[in-house]
Amino acid sequence: MKILTAFDKFKDSMTAATACEAAAYGAQEALGASAQITQAPLTDGGEGFCSILTNAADGFIEQHTVCGPLGADLEAPLGWVQSDSLPEAVRHIFQLEQGKVAIIEMAAAAGLEQVPAERRHPKHCTTYGVGELIRIAVAEGADAILLGIGGSATSDLGLGLLQALGLQFGDSNGHTIERILPSDWPQVTTIAGSIEVQTPPIFIACDVDNPLLGSRGAAAVYGPQKGLLAEEHAAFEADSASMASKLCQFFNQPESALDTPGSGAAGGIGFGLNVACGGQYVAGFDLVEAWLDLKRKVAEADLILTGEGKIDRSSLNGKGPIALARAAHAADKPCILLAGCVEAAAAKQIHQDYPNAAAYAITPEGCPLEQALAQGQENLKLKTNHVLRQSYPR
Numbered sequence: 001m002k003i004l005t006a007f008d009k010f011k012d013s014m015t016a017a018t019a020c021e022a023a024a025y026g027a028q029e030a031l032g033a034s035a036q037i038t039q040a041p042l043t044d045g046g047e048g049f050c051s052i053l054t055n056a057a058d059g060f061i062e063q064h065t066v067c068g069p070l071g072a073d074l075e076a077p078l079g080w081v082q083s084d085s086l087p088e089a090v091r092h093i094f095q096l097e098q099g100k101v102a103i104i105e106m107a108a109a110a111g112l113e114q115v116p117a118e119r120r121h122p123k124h125c126t127t128y129g130v131g132e133l134i135r136i137a138v139a140e141g142a143d144a145i146l147l148g149i150g151g152s153a154t155s156d157l158g159l160g161l162l163q164a165l166g167l168q169f170g171d172s173n174g175h176t177i178e179r180i181l182p183s184d185w186p187q188v189t190t191i192a193g194s195i196e197v198q199t200p201p202i203f204i205a206c207d208v209d210n211p212l213l214g215s216r217g218a219a220a221v222y223g224p225q226k227g228l229l230a231e232e233h234a235a236f237e238a239d240s241a242s243m244a245s246k247l248c249q250f251f252n253q254p255e256s257a258l259d260t261p262g263s264g265a266a267g268g269i270g271f272g273l274n275v276a277c278g279g280q281y282v283a284g285f286d287l288v289e290a291w292l293d294l295k296r297k298v299a300e301a302d303l304i305l306t307g308e309g310k311i312d313r314s315s316l317n318g319k320g321p322i323a324l325a326r327a328a329h330a331a332d333k334p335c336i337l338l339a340g341c342v343e344a345a346a347a348k349q350i351h352q353d354y355p356n357a358a359a360y361a362i363t364p365e366g367c368p369l370e371q372a373l374a375q376g377q378e379n380l381k382l383k384t385n386h387v388l389r390q391s392y393p394r
Helices: 016-034 049-056 088-094 106-110 128-139 159-164 182-187 218-222 230-250 255-259 265-277 284-291 294-300 313-317 321-330 344-353 369-374 376-391
Strands: 002-007 036-039 060-067 073-082 100-105 144-148 167-171 188-193 202-206 280-283 303-311 335-342 357-361
Touching: 002 016, 002 294, 002 321, 016 036, 016 049, 016 303, 016 376, 049 060, 049 073, 049 100, 049 144, 049 284, 060 128, 073 106, 073 128, 088 284, 100 106, 100 128, 106 128, 106 144, 128 144, 128 159, 159 167, 159 230, 159 265, 167 182, 182 188, 182 230, 188 230, 202 265, 202 284, 218 230, 218 265, 230 255, 230 265, 255 265, 265 280, 280 284, 284 294, 294 321, 303 313, 303 321, 303 344, 313 321, 313 344, 321 335, 321 344, 321 357, 335 344, 335 376, 344 357, 357 376, 369 376
Parallel strands: 002 036, 002 303, 100 144, 144 202, 202 280, 303 335, 335 357
Antiparallel strands: 060 073, 073 100, 167 188
């Protein structure tokens, strides 16, 4: 039996690669030598984006010291792959038959997980380190840059990134603000400088269509999880609108850029890159699906095992595991979804939509969350083993 294990990360418990390995181990134990297992870790553009895509294309990863979201230095990865090692569908997206592609993971340089819960607030977090990685990629000869923007701590419109590339922000006293943060925005009266490097095409992997402002904008939808309080929203929104307008004016771009689908993702970093550097949005999961050649792997498999940390009603419109269940259904293949916890209504809906699919929680009933996170790998092994022994008795 050919089995595809394709898991996304289990937040605070397992990386996508570790989850794939755990499920593969459980499947091998359950089915024995008859199980031929292919592993394909998934990524939503956040943690693991760089390593998963780079390793899948037989590339290599460098580590660079850059500015973290709170201003302290940290080590962040920069992946490199040759375009001719990528599937044709991906080369078509990049319009690049020959050349070097740099892969940057925003979560590694400006990620929410890097900020202690008590210090999370978008007014005090910067994307400067992401700009440093772009600058390094340009210096090392990138012919294209792919940026994954999941898991961000920031909501700075990408201004920190642009400052790292050469932009300057001044106040009414003529002073240049050394490291721009949203808390400085009310003092900004001028934008000067320029993008000092000739950037290659920059592709922004994004699966949301939120505009920059408004009820579906960056601050309204994503601000609370980054520490923005309800009573701070109106002022933060007004400051965001003012700075976005200044940026459009400086680069002579129409303010309609604020309404571009995806401009509100990751605190507006795509908006800033689009206005200043011509950054282009690409559908994140579609790109990952093509990059990992998932359609072929699903077609060749007899069974698909997938999952992530939690499956609930909000997962049903998502990408990743649900998209794989959809692909398995289209190929008339059985699919088993395994998650730390599974909402009963979601499991029912998945089975209704995809009759060959079933969703299971791996966490034993009554297990405390802290223990469940610590034992996630073992729980996934055991649950995979149990489900497959029941479904495919030897």
